Amino acid sequence: MSTQQPAYLRRIQTISPHLQAPPQTVTKNIIYSTIVIGGGVIGASCAYQLSKDGGNVLLLDQYHMAHDNGSSHGDGRIIRFSYPEDIYIELAKIVYPMWKDIEKESNTKLYQMTGGIDFGPGHLEPIVDLIQNYKKHNIPYELLNKEEAEKKFPQFKFSPTDVIVYQAEGGVLYASKAVKSLWLLCKQFGATVEQNKKVDRIKVESKDLITVLCDDQTVYKGRKVVFAAGGWTNELLYRSQLNLTLRIEVSQENVFYWEPRPDTPKSIDYSQYSNPVAIYYRDADNAFYSLPEIDIKGVKCGYHHSGTALDKMGMPGDRKPYPKEKLDQIKEYIGKYNPGLNNEKESSSLHCHYTNTPDYHFIVDRHPKHSNIIITSACSGHGFKFAPAIGKLVSCMARDVPTPFDISDFSLNRFNNKSLIKRTSA
Structure with a gap:
């Protein structure tokens, strides 16, 4: 995996400490089982499923619920079985019943x-x-x-x-309405949800502990972290000095x-x-x-x-x-x-x-050196429909139980071979 940083990451600027007094650091005493970074449809689905499966979960988003700065907003998204690749048919088989469950749990119509x-x-x-x-x-x-x-x-x-x-x-699927429903269900199943919390960096303390520092100096601790930060993922990986740059655009x-x-x-x-x-x-x-x-x-x-x-x-x-x-x-x-x-x-x-991604397939995998970091949400413009199923895959990985089917098509190491596999369809 290449560790060379693209130019835009090297140009990331930090606010001069001379411009303002640094805020006081606030360290939360709770150690969460999993901290999910990013509250779009993928991150919200991960936090929903992890909390539903019994985890003590924290969901952090740098903006507010169902904001329009990323990839998850709008009135509608297509849901379909119509894929020529096996893995998306497998995801569709799982996700259709899951959306029905989410509708029932939230008492909100989300699928037409x-x-x-x-x-x-x-x-x-x-x-x-x-x-x-x-x-x-x-x-x-x-x-x-x-x-x-x-x-x-x-x-x-x-x-x-x-x-x-x-x-x-x-x-x-009713997009913004679905994201809002997932956030509310996260809370219903016991997750802690924090809006307007931009993660500045994370630090892997050990295989069982990760520290998450937000730009307002709030500090959280968890046993595992899920990156669901979409287009901000590489910036956060870089700031955290995690020696990994994803092949995403x-x-x-x-x-x-x-x-x-x-x-x-x-x-x-x-x-x-x-x-x-x-x-x-x-x-x-x-x-x-x-x-x-x-x-x-x-x-x-x-x-x-x-x-x-x-x-x-x-x-x-x-x-x-x-x-x-x-x-x-x-x-x-x-x-x-x-x-x-x-x-x-x-x-x-x-x-x-x-x-x-270069082949338009998703990324759902562990960090190559830190197994307590799971990376997801590079969904290449066709992931919204599958979000609850991706949340299920991530929950399995975080709980160290087998996923319902082989997900090697979503692995990071597929990019080690410069000759990429065939791009997926629309």
């Missing part, structure tokens, strides 16, 4: 089944592999021709050469909302109760996705992995412009496949961050 379609030229590897994986795992699906698909989903127009794969359990992504044209028939329903989630594979490396209208006016559409790479996570309010040529391609996609929507001008847009 809309059905999901994956479509594109039939010769493309993602489409071929997806169908094969459905068959392998006995996931029910339908192949629709153009006429069948347009009758079932009048919101879309398809090309005669498209292969259209329908899976009924695809749907949407942060990008700022944008999604856009598109309302129907004035002359679109009112009988065409773009709401979550009629419109499916959809992924269109233009080719093997480029995909567009859409979600029905939920809370924000219009259909949500994005171009997967099309945003601007960032040197580091910015401050709140620091936004990069979305590439015009990418937005033009989204407009072209909508004009062709969703002609009832006004593709001339988006009604609104939102930003979020992807924390991307």
